[in-house]
Amino acid sequence: MDEEYDVIVLGTGLTECILSGIMSVNGKKVLHMDRNPYYGGESSSITPLEELYKRFELPDSPPESMGRGRDWNVDLIPKFLMANGQLVKMLLYTEVTRYLDFKVVEGSFVYKGGKIYKVPSTETEALPLPVPPLWPGGAASRICQVCMLHL
Numbered sequence: 001m002d003e004e005y006d007v008i009v010l011g012t013g014l015t016e017c018i019l020s021g022i023m024s025v026n027g028k029k030v031l032h033m034d035r036n037p038y039y040g041g042e043s044s045s046i047t048p049l050e051e052l053y054k055r056f057e058l059p060d061s062p063p064e065s066m067g068r069g070r071d072w073n074v075d076l077i078p079k080f081l082m083a084n085g086q087l088v089k090m091l092l093y094t095e096v097t098r099y100l101d102f103k104v105v106e107g108s109f110v111y112k113g114g115k116i117y118k119v120p121s122t123e124t125e126a127l128p129l130p131v132p133p134l135w136p137g138g139a140a141s142r143i144c145q146v147c148m149l150h151l
Contacts, residue, residue: 005031013041014079021094043077078108 006028009020020032038044046052048069049062062069081087081102091097108119120126 005029007031008033010034011041012036012039013043016041017096018090018094021096022090025094040076043075043079045073045075047073049074080105080108 007020007023007030009016009023009030009032012032012034016032020030024030034041036044046055049066049072050069052058052072052074053060053062066072081091091100105121108121110117110119118125
């Protein structure tokens with residue numbers, strides 16, 4: 001291991017990884033370290049499920065009804081990126097995409113108050129109420145879109 005670096009980055013969260021990548025792409029010699037035995041800092045994903053139980057010091061192991069532990073991958077902080085957003089452009093610039101994969105999300109769920117809820121991902125799911133019969137078919141949708149632009 002070399003003894004001289006331009007920059008030392010501590011931690012492997014998303015911010016640290018982007019910072020490290022930008023400096024590296026711009027010719028800096030970077031030492032990137034983390035105290036944890038895994039990458040991602042507080043935004044990491046935990047797998048198998050047994051590791052999640054250990055991390056949060058849950059008293060039992062996962063019930064068998066949850067299936068195989070290695071089939072689970074739980075994000076501590078879910079990471080959603082807009083397909084053509086600034087963050088994706090920055091990740092492409094830093095060439096970090098050599099080390100990660102982008103996947104289309106089939107569904108997202110939230111656990112709250114002892115229940116699991118599906119996060120709406122389409123207009124139809126987000127607007128479960130029927131359109132009032134006096135309004136033309138697309139009017140309610142357009143009104144909601146205009147309201148969302150001003151939030």
